[in-house]
Amino acid sequence: MNATAEALDAARTALELFHDVAVDDDGALSFRHGDVPCAVQGMELADGLTVLSLTCVVAWDLPGDISAYVAERAGQGMFGTLGVIRTDRGTDVTLRYAFPADGLKPEPLSTLLMLVVSTASQVRGELLAL
Secondary structure, three states: OOHHHHHHHHHHHHHOOOOOOEEOOOOOEEEEEOOEEEEEEEEEEEOOEEEEEEEEEEEEEEOOOOHHHHHHHHOOOOOOEEEEEEEOOEEEEEEEEEEEOOOOOHHHHHHHHHHHHHHHHHHHHHHHHO
C-alpha cells in the first residue's frame, strides 16, 4: 500500500469513529458532519511528504454579501481556511484544511479532523443565523 493510500485508510478509520464514510473510486473519502458535506483527499507532494486535504462545504446559495463576516471569522480560526465563492444563485462558503499525514495514527487523526469539521459546523450555524 502506498503512502497516500495508507494516510487515507487511517483517515477513514478515524472518521468512522463518528461518521458513515464513503470511499470513492480514487480513494477519496466523503461524509457529512451534521448538515455539512465534507471530503478528504490525499496526495504525495514529495517522497516522504503525504498530505491530506479536508474540504467542508459550510453553506451554499447564501443571499447578500457576507465577505466581511467571512474575513473576520477567518481570523479567529486555527483549523482551516474559509473561502467564498460567488455564483449566480448566491454565495457559497467552504472550509479547507491541508496537513502532513505521514505516520498519523487514527486516534490523533480523529481529533484533528473533528476539530476542523466542528469548526465548519459552527461557522455554518453562525452564517445561517445572520
